Amino acid sequence: MFQRFRRTRLNKHLRSLVRETQVNVEDFIYPLFIRSGKGIKTEVASMPGVFQMSIDEILKECEVLKELGIYSILLFGIPDTKDSIGSDALCEHGIIASSIRAIKAVHPDMFIVTDLCFCEYTDHGHCGIIDETRETVNNDATLEISGEQALIHAKAGADMIAPSGMMDGIIETLREALDKAGYENLPIMAYSTKFASGYYGPFRDVAESSPSFGDRASYQMDPANRREAISESVSDELQGADILMVKPALAYLDLVREIKDATSLPMAVYNVSGEYAMLKHAGNANLIDYDRVVMETMVAFKRAGANIIISYHAKEVAKMLKSTK
Ligand code: PBG
Ligand code: ZN
Secondary structure, three states, rough: OOOOOOOOOHHHHHHHHHOOOOOOOOHHOOOOEEEEOOOEEEEOOEEEEEEEEEEEHHHHHHHHHHHOOOOHHHHHHHHOOOOOOOOHHHHOOOOHHHHHHHHHOOOOOOEEEEEOOOOOOOOOOOOOOOOHHHEEEOHHHHHHHHHHHHHHHHOOOOOOEEEOOOOOOHHHHHHHHHHHOOOOOOOOOOOOEOOOOOOHHHHHHOOOOOOOOOOOOOEEEEEOOHHHHHHHHHHHHHHOOOOEEEEEOOOHHHHHHHHHOOOOOOEEEEOHHHHHHHHHHHHHHHOHHHHHHHHHHHHHHHOOOOEEEOOOOOOHHHHHHHHHH
């Protein structure tokens, strides 16, 4: 048999015709941090380009996002008051419920995903109700109020619910609560494989959600465990999740691929705050060609199997995609 070991060098046109992986503006969900007040737009020192904003500023931001072609957002709330059970998250007039209604009134075409958790709303900063005796989160008590939080989001007009607390049985609980209340077509994106990670550091600054004692290792996953990572996602698929997620993204792309192959659901990656901060600060210090490295990173997410990329880089990527067209 004839074998030619020299590959034909393709020109730019043909390289783009045969490229296996595409990054599109439609792939992105952009996270937003909302607090009460007016005219507030405060940049986060650890994450240049990321802001805490009041609702009026968020409405302007949505305009900018739509011009860029980004129609999907993920909301995080920073409440005025925190308490032991995160009451603001369970109230129709809480920061998230109010924000959803305000955004939908002005931008009905925005697809609103809500992060469902308690760490931003509790005074102890943990992702649920604390079990005094064990100094950890009480899983089942947290499940109960999570169902309530989901209905608050649904009634306010959320388009998709994304539980991020890693409580066992959360997907089944939310699916039942939503179905019973008539929201059987409201999708759930599970933070199905979420690791206990140092990469969340800057997020906890912006969301003001650092735990006041202990850490999240009792409910988030050990980065060393591959088989557990797969089974967590498989379990969420069985419980009725519509989309699975791996978080953080960069150090876990092996699992994006493995979970994609082990399940039949669409996959999201969460390109988290620490990952953003590393590239941003390296770019600002002229250590890397920022745009190039960002795009290379996004391609890697897609190549690993992600359908959806949740990223603080979304606006920059949208601009890059526009300028290369
Ligand atoms: C809340 C939540 C966190 C992130 C998303 N939802 C923080 C955490 O679990 O400590 C992290 C996002 C990021 O780092 O960008 N549970
Ligand atoms: Zn949390």
